[in-house]
Amino acid sequence: MNRKRIVLRINGRACEAEVDVRVNLADALRHVFGLTGTHVGCEHGACGACTVIVDGRPARSCLMLAVQAEGADIETIESLGEPDRLSPLQKAFQDKHALQCGFCTPGMLMTLEAFLRENSAPTREQVREVLSGNTCRCTGYQAIVDAAMQAAHARRSAT
Amino acid sequence: MKAAPFSYHAPQSVEDAVGLLSTLENARVLAGGQSLMPMMNLRLAAPDHLVDINRVPGLAGLRIGAGRIEIGAMTRQADLLASDDLAAAAPIFRAALKHVGHIQTRARGTIGGSCCHLDPAAELPALCALLDAQFEAFGPNGSRAVAARDWFRGYLESALAENEILCAIGFAPWPSGHGFGFHEVARRHGDFAVAGAAALLARDETGATKRAAVVVFGVEPAPVRLAAFERAIVGRTIDEAAIEAASEAARKLDAMGDAHVGADHRRRIGGVVVARALREAAGMNGGAK
Numbered sequence: 001m002n003r004k005r006i007v008l009r010i011n012g013r014a015c016e017a018e019v020d021v022r023v024n025l026a027d028a029l030r031h032v033f034g035l036t037g038t039h040v041g042c043e044h045g046a047c048g049a050c051t052v053i054v055d056g057r058p059a060r061s062c063l064m065l066a067v068q069a070e071g072a073d074i075e076t077i078e079s080l081g082e083p084d085r086l087s088p089l090q091k092a093f094q095d096k097h098a099l100q101c102g103f104c105t106p107g108m109l110m111t112l113e114a115f116l117r118e119n120s121a122p123t124r125e126q127v128r129e130v131l132s133g134n135t136c137r138c139t140g141y142q143a144i145v146d147a148a149m150q151a152a153h154a155r156r157s158a159t
Numbered sequence: 160m161k162a163a164p165f166s167y168h169a170p171q172s173v174e175d176a177v178g179l180l181s182t183l184e185n186a187r188v189l190a191g192g193q194s195l196m197p198m199m200n201l202r203l204a205a206p207d208h209l210v211d212i213n214r215v216p217g218l219a220g221l222r223i224g225a226g227r228i229e230i231g232a233m234t235r236q237a238d239l240l241a242s243d244d245l246a247a248a249a250p251i252f253r254a255a256l257k258h259v260g261h262i263q264t265r266a267r268g269t270i271g272g273s274c275c276h277l278d279p280a281a282e283l284p285a286l287c288a289l290l291d292a293q294f295e296a297f298g299p300n301g302s303r304a305v306a307a308r309d310w311f312r313g314y315l316e317s318a319l320a321e322n323e324i325l326c327a328i329g330f331a332p333w334p335s336g337h338g339f340g341f342h343e344v345a346r347r348h349g350d351f352a353v354a355g356a357a358a359l360l361a362r363d364e365t366g367a368t369k370r371a372a373v374v375v376f377g378v379e380p381a382p383v384r385l386a387a388f389e390r391a392i393v394g395r396t397i398d399e400a401a402i403e404a405a406s407e408a409a410r411k412l413d414a415m416g417d418a419h420v421g422a423d424h425r426r427r428i429g430g431v432v433v434a435r436a437l438r439e440a441a442g443m444n445g446g447a448k
Contacts, residue, residue: 002166021167021209024196043160044197048263057237057266063196064267065189067167068213111263132348133261 006070010035011079019066026050028066029076037077037106041135048134051107052076058114077106080113088158089113089151098147100138108134112148120156124149162199169211173297173324176212181299181322183208188324190233190272193264218271218326223248229329232271236283240265248332251289251357254341255282261349271325277315277381279415280351282343284311285376288384289357290330298323314380333370337361340439342432343377346419352377353420356409356432358440360397368392373405373437378414378429385409385433397441405437406430 005018010033017032024043029035029052041049043062050061053075081087086094089109099105108131115122115130122130127148128141136144168183170176180186186208189195198204212218218233223244230239239245240256259265259273259282273283274294287294287307294305296319305318312318319325343355354377361370371389376382388405395401409429416422 002164004167022162022164024162024200027161043200045193045264046197048261051263054266058263059266060193060263062200063192063264065167065192065196065211067169068192068211115262129257129348130262133263 004067006067008069008071009073011075021065021067023066024062025052025054025064025066025069025074026061028069029061029074032066035076035078039103039106041103041107046135047104047107048111049104049107051110051134053110053114056114056117058111075110075113077109080109087113088154089116089147092147092151092154093144096143096147096150098139098143099136104134104136104138108136108144112151116148116152116155120152120159122148122152127152160200160202162196163202163205165199165206166208167211168208169214171214171216173212173215173218173326176210176215176324177298177322179208179210180324183210186210186321188212188275190275191235191268192272193260193268194272194276194278212324219269221245226331227329228332229327230270231327232274232325233269234271236260236265236268236270236273237262239270249290249330251286251339251341251359254339255286255357258282258341258343258345258349258352258355270328274310274328275317275319275325277311277317278351279314279380279382280353280355280377282341282352282355282376285355285357285374285382287328287330288376288382289359289372289374290333291372292328292330294318294325295327295329296320296323297326302326304329311381333359334361338440338442340436340441342435342439344428344432354378354425354428354432356429356436358433358436360437360440362396366396367394368397371397373433375409375412375429375433378409378412378425380415383412397437397443402434402437406434409433 007016029038039049041047045060045063052061081090187206189209189211219231222229246253292307310318338360340358343352345352356375359372373385385408410426414422414425
């Protein structure tokens with residue numbers, strides 16, 4: 001009863017593993033599936049660093065058990081781009097200096113990735129509201145909002 | 160921290176869920192997990208058994224009829240916020256849901272979970288109090304409906320028995336075109352509110368109040384209706400004197416104090432948000448000032 005086999009999709013690939021039922025999705029992604037781009041900050045849903053996309057919606061992976069992801073479609077920071085081939089959103093973060101230490105950045109990016117898919121022309125105010133669930137202790141957020149606006153613009157231009 | 164060890168159960172029906180809750184010691188229901196999981200990770204809660212009702216069919220969804228709206232307990236807050244039908248029939252929901260947590264917590268968090276956890280500052284239980292909702296519980300002896308006035312037992316305490324689950328929340332919508340207002344003050348957007356208030360207003364063609372409902376939340380351990388004000392305002396118009404009377408009633412509540420917000424400040428903010436919500440409901444200069 002304390003271990004359970006789960007089958008799910010992570011970044012488009014079918015994955016399977018046996019996990020302790022008490023392990024949350026963030027820890028399973030990092031330690032079971034080796035995807036260490038998802039960061040674990042506060043572990044109680046306050047900081048947003050562990051945000052991943054679950055079935056199309058941004059969710060805190062520290063507040064979801066790995067066993068609850070059975071059958072789910074999970075997207076993590078590893079799905080966005082590569083160091084030499086950044087996604088438009090990652091490129092915007094680089095261009096606008098929207099990170100310093102980078103700890104919160106995977107959560108910022110996955111929150112914005114999910115949000116921008118649904119909202120191609122957000123206002124700065126909407127971006128600020130969406131980012132209210134992600135804490136950054138370095139940047140003061142202005143550059144992050146700038147990056148989100150640039151990424152939204154790039155997305156509109158690309159379509 | 161990590162959650163303490165527990166056994167995990169994923170029942171496929173409400174009967175199985177209730178059966179588990181009736182036989183297992185120290186079991187907790189896992190709904191959206193946006194309050195219980197933090198408490199478990201902080202080890203403020205350490206259930207031996209977790210009964211996950213996310214895979215129980217029939218607990219999620221919106222049923223909007225002419226005289227009644229029913230919301231499945233496992234309906235996600237994000238789905239409520241996205242529903243144009245709900246926004247048309249009960250627009251106070253969309254106004255309130257924007258303040259419920261953050262985009263990431265609304266994706267998982269449910270209305271039923273919020274109404275069973277009963278954080279004093281939670282918006283959705285306050286709306287249930289405002290709308291005189293009925294809570295549909297299911298237990299070993301079948302279903303029962305609990306009126307909102309009986310649901311709220313105190314700090315983090317609902318009328319739900321340990322071996323019951325909440326299945327749905329129902330209420331009668333107000334007439335089309337009714338006034339509504341929702342305001343809260345929080346230190347940061349999405350944080351637990353210092354205090355919040357919501358108001359509904361139905362008026363006749365002369366502007367006189369036919370029916371009013373005002374709820375204050377985050378001030379006392381459970382949401383409070385300003386019942387005396389609601390009765391007194393019927394037949395009268397909402398003017399500055401009426402708004403001051405409602406604010407005064409909110410300032411007399413038995414406010415909680417904590418390390419961040421003292422009771423006096425919470426009472427004062429309670430008065431402010433009641434005035435803002437009522438002004439908005441009455442269409443008086445937007446209520447934002």
